[in-house]
Amino acid sequence: MKALEGIKVLDFTHVQSGPTCTQLLAWFGADVIKVERPGVGDATRKQLVDVPGADSLYFTMLNHNKRSIEIDSKNEMGKKVLTRLIEECDVLVENFAPGAIDRMGFSWERVHKINPRIIMASIKGFGPGQYEDCKVYENIAQCAGGSASTTGFRDGPPVVTGAQIGDSGTGVHLCLGIVTALFQRERSGRGQRVTVAMQDAVLNLARVKMRDQQRLAAGPLTEYSQFGEGIPFGDTVPRAGNDSGGGQPGRILKCKGWETDPNAYTYFICQAPVWEKICDLIGEPGWKTDPGYATPPARLDKLNLIFERIERWTMTKTKVEIMDLCNPLDIPVGPILSMKEIAADDGLFATGTMVRVDHPERGPYLSVGCPIKMSESPTDVVRSPLLGEHTTEVLTDVLGFAGEELQRIIASGAVGKVKAAAAE
Ligand code: CAO
Numbered sequence: 001m002k003a004l005e006g007i008k009v010l011d012f013t014h015v016q017s018g019p020t021c022t023q024l025l026a027w028f029g030a031d032v033i034k035v036e037r038p039g040v041g042d043a044t045r046k047q048l049v050d051v052p053g054a055d056s057l058y059f060t061m062l063n064h065n066k067r068s069i070e071i072d073s074k075n076e077m078g079k080k081v082l083t084r085l086i087e088e089c090d091v092l093v094e095n096f097a098p099g100a101i102d103r104m105g106f107s108w109e110r111v112h113k114i115n116p117r118i119i120m121a122s123i124k125g126f127g128p129g130q131y132e133d134c135k136v137y138e139n140i141a142q143c144a145g146g147s148a149s150t151t152g153f154r155d156g157p158p159v160v161t162g163a164q165i166g167d168s169g170t171g172v173h174l175c176l177g178i179v180t181a182l183f184q185r186e187r188s189g190r191g192q193r194v195t196v197a198m199q200d201a202v203l204n205l206a207r208v209k210m211r212d213q214q215r216l217a218a219g220p221l222t223e224y225s226q227f228g229e230g231i232p233f234g235d236t237v238p239r240a241g242n243d244s245g246g247g248q249p250g251r252i253l254k255c256k257g258w259e260t261d262p263n264a265y266t267y268f269i270c271q272a273p274v275w276e277k278i279c280d281l282i283g284e285p286g287w288k289t290d291p292g293y294a295t296p297p298a299r300l301d302k303l304n305l306i307f308e309r310i311e312r313w314t315m316t317k318t319k320v321e322i323m324d325l326c327n328p329l330d331i332p333v334g335p336i337l338s339m340k341e342i343a344a345d346d347g348l349f350a351t352g353t354m355v356r357v358d359h360p361e362r363g364p365y366l367s368v369g370c371p372i373k374m375s376e377s378p379t380d381v382v383r384s385p386l387l388g389e390h391t392t393e394v395l396t397d398v399l400g401f402a403g404e405e406l407q408r409i410i411a412s413g414a415v416g417k418v419k420a421a422a423a424e
Contacts, residue, residue, distance in 0.1 A: 002029020003377035010089040018095035019062040020171030026065035027370040027379040038070040038416035041387040054361035068385035070416030078414035095123035118191040127197040141166030145202025150209040170201040253311040265336040282313040
């Protein structure tokens with residue numbers, strides 16, 4: 001028994017943000033029925049193609065454990081099938097451009113009327129207001145949510161991060177909203193509308209930078225390296241390079257092999273309680289008692305010098321050796337791991353965080369499994385569906401269409417090219 005077993009999700013999502021959310025729901029055990037445009041499907045099926053003719057990794061890695069049904073939502077018969085799905089499902093999730101679902105005839109008011117118990121969840125780029133009609137993609141959300149302005153180095157342009165906090169980050173937020181709404185429905189018996197704007201989700205993840213924006217009013221941000229460098233602060237939170245986001249100074253430092261390996265680096269945190277151990281480790285025992293170095297405030301204006309000295313030590317070791325030396329001393333360090341290294345990490349496969357999946361069109365591939373581990377609801381990763389793979393199954397088993405009615409639906413073209421034999 002899985003946590004969400006028995007919950008049916010009408011998955012009207014596409015690209016990355018929405019599919020991230022519904023993939024989590026599927027991993028928690030919900031029956032996720034992905035509705036796709038006949039003959040076309042989710043645009044990502046054919047984006048960044050690496051195996052000609054096969055669904056792309058972009059699609060397969062975001063749509064595990066789902067069923068696929070083709071429905072033309074602009075066709076009258078298609079609308080009828082969708083209406084039946086809304087009657088049957090517990091959750092509807094969509095991330096179309098603003099207004100698109102209303103134009104299809106499935107506004108919240110209408111959906112709620114068809115099924116008062118349904119939870120209708122949407123992702124849009126912006127919340128209500130000036131920009132509510134904009135189409136939004138990952139990097140736009142990172143920029144509008146305050147992440148880009150606070151990422152990168154002070155003397156360089158704003159930078160977007162590799163982690164997809166705008167798309168996948170918003171999808172995770174929406175998933176939490178849906179599960180919480182399901183929990184509330186247990187008591188109220190009523191569905192509700194759940195919305196998350198990508199700008200809001202990114203801002204939520206960049207919360208500590210809004211903290212710093214307000215702290216600026218009380219004076220310079222002393223933990224930023226810019227303070228130690230004597231560079232005055234302006235009136236907005238600056239980019240802080242690889243400075244740590246908390247109160248403990250940290251940097252990315254070169255390790256042995258950095259000249260040829262772009263990822264021969266380690267993160268190193270000068271945590272106050274282990275300062276003396278750091279001094280011994282790098283060969284500066286005098287800094288333990290030197291009043292200019294012994295306390296965190298005394299070190300603030302010397303952080304560049306201190307990290308340069310630590311780097312002279314880290315450059316003599318590999319990032320793994322540094323991990324092995326520092327961990328027993330409780331000195332927080334972290335190797336900069338490449339995707340290649342992560343893909344070869346047996347430990348991550350053992351926990352299911354990385355998985356090998358087989359696919360009929362593309363053969364075996366690697367994917368990231370469910371990062372949320374539940375003792376009573378383990379995740380089995382199942383390959384993504386082919387376009388329309390479950391059209392007949394959903395029409396008959398979930399919606400109960402049969403006989404002439406089923407044939408009329410198929411003949412209308414509203415559900416793609418379903419093989420007549422399969423429908424019998
Ligand atoms: N049958 C018939 N028509 C369908 C259909 C189906 N099964 N599924 C979608 N369509 C139609 C929509 O109704 C819409 O038509 P109209 O504009 O004529 O009403 C059309 O397809 C295009 O939908 P769209 O505008 O959502 O798609 P797009 O490629 O132009 O925009 C995106 C993509 C992502 C920018 C936009 O959907 C968006 O802003 N979504 C909200 C924010 C978001 O999630 N962004 C993350 C993107 S990456 O995860």
